[in-house]
Amino acid sequence: PETAVLYASTNKVYGGMEDVGVVEQETRYAYADYPCGISESAALDFHxxxxxxxxxxxxxxxxxxxxxxxxxxxxxxxxIYGRRQFGVEDQGWVAHFVIAAVMGRPISIYGDGKQVRDLLHVSDLIRAYELGIANIDRLKGQAFNVGGGVDNTLSIWQEFGPLLAELAGHEIPVQRGDWRPGDQRVFIADTRKAAAELGWQPHINPSTGICDLYEWVAGNRDLFM
Incomplete structure (x- = not known):
């Protein structure tokens, strides 16, 4: 068959990662032993x-x-985040927070808000898919971490909250809840394999991408009424 099939998997296949050491810092958690993030060789634990x-x-x-x-x-x-993402609490949390801030809706934070994620703008994701298709015969049958990597991380509220407040021009109120089962304190993808094999790396940092997303949501409020 000549068809190329690229499957959109998730970092959640690595499970809760409770056995991975983390250290608590002022505004975020960080890995104790993985300066480049979690690689594709990590054990799978669907969880x-x-x-x-x-x-x-x-x-x-x-x-x-x-x-x-x-x-x-x-x-x-x-x-993954970017324009035209209609995020909800359980899927697309970056867009969900931005939409809630623009529309004056409540935001719930589970845990202490120091959980760290690597963020990837949708335009960078599309480039990865294009490169994957172009190199499918050489790379077929492999898995790649495709994320923001160590240079594009944010804690979900201790760092994202102030950025959102700056864009909105006021503090964003939140409701606090208990930690959710399986919520990783940190997930940062090690994207070195994608860089080496696909010649790919992210171009858009979280500050730039979130600002662009905020402007799009603010200019299209009618879509979220």
Whole structure:
């Protein structure tokens, strides 16, 4: 078959990662021993129904390439955000927070808000897909972490909150809740494999990307009424 199949997997296939050491800093958690982030060699631990559903597809893609020679790639994606994302609390949290701030809706923070994620702008994700398709015959049957990496991280509220307040011109009120089961204190993707094999790296940093997203939401309030 000539068709290329690129599967949108997730960092949730690595599970809650409770065994990975983290250190608490003033505004964020950080890995104790992984300065480049978590690589594709990390053990899979689906840990949740969502992780299980994505992880099952992830493994099917790798096995179909290995057994039947299908032209598949797996992208284990971090937090994707950008214009035209209609984020909700459980999916697309960056856009959800921005939409809530613009529309004056409540935001719930579970845990202490120091949880760290690497963020990837959708335009950078699209470039990764284009490169994956262009190199499918050389790279088929492999999994790649596709995320913002160590240079594009943000704690979900201790650092994101002040950035959002600056854009809005006022403090953003939040409701606090308990930690959710399986919530990783830190997830930062090690994207060195994608850099080496695809020649890919993110171009848009979180400050620039979130500012652009905020401007789009503010200019399109009618879409969120």
């Amino acid at each position: 949740s129904p969502y992780g299980c559903s994505k992880g099952t597809g992830d493994q099917y893609m790798l096995d179909y390439a290995r057994i039947y020679g299908l032209r598949t790639l797996v992208f284990r994606q971090s937090c």
